[in-house]
Amino acid sequence: MLAKSNLVLAAALFSSVFVSPVAAQLHTDCDPLVKDCPPDPAFGTTHTFNFNATPPANMFNLTAGPVEYNPDTGAAFTMRKRGDSVTLMSNFYFFFGRTEVLLKAASGTGVISSIVWSSDVLDEVDWEFKGGNESFAFSNYFGKGRQDWHNGGDHPVKGGVLNDYHNYTSVWTKDQLEWWLDGEHVRTLLAKDANNTDNYPQTPMKLSIGIWAGGDPDASQGTIDWAGGIVDYSVPHTMYVKSALVEDYSTGKEYSYSDHSGSWKSIKIVSGNSTAYENLNKEPEKSLSDKWNDLPSGTKSGIYAAAGIVGALLIGALAFYYFKQRRRGQKEAALAAQRLEQDRVELEGFKRGGRDPDALAFDGSEYKGGQSTASYAVPDSPPGSSAGPPEKTWDPTGSNGPAAVPLLHNNAK
Structure with missing residues (x-):
């Protein structure tokens, strides 16, 4: 109409x-x-x-x-x-x-x-x-x-x-x-x-x-x-x-x-x-699963093989790193144990000699193998006390004889 x-x-x-x-x-x-x-x-x-x-x-x-x-x-x-x-x-x-x-x-x-x-x-x-x-x-x-x-x-x-x-x-x-x-x-x-x-x-x-x-x-x-x-x-x-x-x-x-x-x-x-x-x-964008399903069987086998090789290499690398770290840790533990044993032996030596390690005064000498270049001792009286200077020591006053240290320049004629 x-x-x-x-x-x-x-x-x-x-x-x-x-x-x-x-x-x-x-x-x-x-x-x-x-x-x-x-x-x-x-x-x-x-x-x-x-x-x-x-x-x-x-x-x-x-x-x-x-x-x-x-x-x-x-x-x-x-x-x-x-x-x-x-x-x-x-x-x-x-x-x-x-x-x-x-x-x-x-x-x-x-x-x-x-x-x-x-x-x-x-x-x-x-x-x-x-x-x-x-x-x-x-x-x-x-x-x-x-x-x-x-x-x-x-x-x-x-x-x-x-x-x-x-x-x-x-x-x-x-x-x-x-x-x-x-x-x-x-x-x-x-x-x-x-x-x-x-x-x-x-x-x-x-x-x-x-x-x-x-x-x-x-x-x-x-x-x-x-x-x-x-x-x-x-x-x-x-x-x-x-x-x-x-x-x-x-x-x-x-x-x-x-x-x-x-x-x-x-x-x-x-x-x-x-x-x-x-x-x-x-064509619509394919998902990953669709793309995988579209691959030939030979290609899939190759991918599986390559993935297996990569996986094996990763496992081998991890194992190598693990054992390397383990050996390093064992070595460090052995050294620490050795140091502890040395400390123990030294303490036992101090005790057998009748010494108290905690009371020892360090005189600046290097300690080597349980022996020292100087003895650890507590003097009866320090130099310059009322007891007088120790025997065979230098007396700056000259009261104990001629000075033990000669003059560097002697102008006497």
Whole structure:
């Protein structure tokens, strides 16, 4: 079922794409209609992205807020405040193809959930859902960013767009564009009916899935009226997406524009595997056990043998070190025992000679082998005492005869 859009709806859609500062506006970093641009990375394959977990790396860019992934409900796109426009946009392009998105729209007046294809020349294909209108889904398209006021369509949805997930599919060839809802064909656009193909979307597309505020107070009045009214930011609004299948009808590495016409005929395909294809089909990182199981039996035997040799060498080195340390310890223990035995013998010798080792005075002579160069004795009276100097000693007073030490210089004549 297709109802033509009125002037207000068309103006609102135009504003939502090119005017509203808070909408998920389309733009192009390089417009191939006016200059030469770098090639677009191709998808070149078919893949279903399940959003029960973070999608594979380098597949999508995330803008204007976080996406939360849940095993049961899929990806949650939540608008919590003004300026939130949470969007996943693919890093790859497909050139004619098909997408199937399993989506439950966000509720709330003025809140727009969307599935958008867009190209560098601003060709566009849309599914849009108004949070204040649970009964209908809306389809739309643009060619080179032009609005001819007859592009939009509205389609009733059994059970409504807010309470359950529905399959929203678009199928695209160079000749026609189709919209499908839960497996039911609801709309067809023939290329020749879009301004004699000039406004027909026909250049490589990216996929964007997101939520935005059509009813933001700063939006144009036409956008607010189309969206259904002003957004209530006091409560969060969440869109859920379980999965997105993307099929590229072309195969190759890159897509480039050979001229500035914006025609599908100007698109050149570089052969080879795309980066997306290689990322999606590369083997997952293997665990150590997996790597071990993949080794040939001969290699495993060699590893076992080498490990055995290394183990034996380590054990031998440890044993050598152990016995070396043990011999060293035994030698040191023997020397210590020998010193103790010498000390014991010397003490026994002192005791047999009637001497008390603890009472001996050391006179500065070196003790050797139990004998000394001087005797240990306690003198009866030290030199210079009242008993007089010892016999045969030098008397500095001369009272005991001539001085025992002659003068070094004798000047007597």
